[in-house]
Amino acid sequence: MKVLILGASGATGKLVVSQLIKREINIRIVIRKNAILSDNILNNKLVEIVYGNIAELNPIENKNLIEGCDAVVCCLGHNITFKGLFGKPRLLVYTSIKNVCEAIIHYSPKKMKIILMNTVAVANENKDVNENRSLSEKIVLSILGVLLPPQKDNVSAANYLLRVIGKDNEKIGWTAVRPDSLIDDDEVKPYEVFETIKRSPLFNPGKTSRINVGHFMAELITNDELWQKWKNKMPVIYNK
Numbered sequence: 001m002k003v004l005i006l007g008a009s010g011a012t013g014k015l016v017v018s019q020l021i022k023r024e025i026n027i028r029i030v031i032r033k034n035a036i037l038s039d040n041i042l043n044n045k046l047v048e049i050v051y052g053n054i055a056e057l058n059p060i061e062n063k064n065l066i067e068g069c070d071a072v073v074c075c076l077g078h079n080i081t082f083k084g085l086f087g088k089p090r091l092l093v094y095t096s097i098k099n100v101c102e103a104i105i106h107y108s109p110k111k112m113k114i115i116l117m118n119t120v121a122v123a124n125e126n127k128d129v130n131e132n133r134s135l136s137e138k139i140v141l142s143i144l145g146v147l148l149p150p151q152k153d154n155v156s157a158a159n160y161l162l163r164v165i166g167k168d169n170e171k172i173g174w175t176a177v178r179p180d181s182l183i184d185d186d187e188v189k190p191y192e193v194f195e196t197i198k199r200s201p202l203f204n205p206g207k208t209s210r211i212n213v214g215h216f217m218a219e220l221i222t223n224d225e226l227w228q229k230w231k232n233k234m235p236v237i238y239n240k
């Protein structure tokens, strides 16, 4: 098995890589030239490194990226700087996930899993699910979607999987994992996963450790029962 990881140099992406290394899974990462990664990842025999900017790859480069892979994990996110938040590419996550999905649809001989790191600030617009958000929260989130490019990006990426890829795609099964406020922790600790939010991300936010997100994503790749439970859904993950 081989897993392609986008955003592997990010705070959560690195932890997904480590979780997959622990499970002895082959990994391909695509990182920018200046990305910082530990020697344990850079010199690991399970890790293949491709240098480039994921948002700027052409269709053939995306085809090469997915070749031989069984799953893709996307932990991309906008850097928290003025340029990262408001500069280009404004739709970093959406563009990257769409390009990779198109490469899979056109070129992959087998069905692949896509696991997207999303957020509780994105509503699950799946008609089978009632997220029960207050009107004030819906209003604030839709204003943020207009004013804050990363919010629009996360909404666009999730809706691309939900509406364009859909639930019956022959080549792609997907999960959009939605953590609440991210925190760092050294080890995996108990966490809970739900179909919908259990608290308001704006007015009563919960916490999710990045390492728990990494663990859950790695389990989605390796544990078929868990995958069957969450495929084509937008699970919310909170620390217990």
Ligand SMILES: NC(=O)c1ccc[n+]([C@@H]2O[C@H](COP(=O)([O-])OP(=O)(O)OC[C@H]3O[C@@H](n4cnc5c(N)ncnc54)[C@H](OP(=O)(O)O)[C@@H]3O)[C@@H](O)[C@H]2O)c1
Pocket: 006, 007, 008, 009, 010, 011, 012, 013, 031, 032, 034, 035, 036, 053, 054, 055, 075, 076, 077, 078, 079, 080, 084, 088, 089, 092, 093, 117, 118, 119, 120, 150, 154, 178, 179, 180, 181, 182, 183, 210
């Ligand atoms: N903060 C929260 O509380 C919270 C809560 C829920 C969900 N989220 C979501 O979680 C995701 C990941 O969070 P994180 O803290 O793990 O992210 P992070 O540490 O900021 O990592 C972001 C990753 O994206 C890459 N990246 C950024 N800008 C790029 C660009 N222009 N072109 C190519 N690659 C680029 C970075 O690469 P470089 O290393 O090269 O910069 C890095 O690998 C984000 O989408 C965020 O919206 C956040």
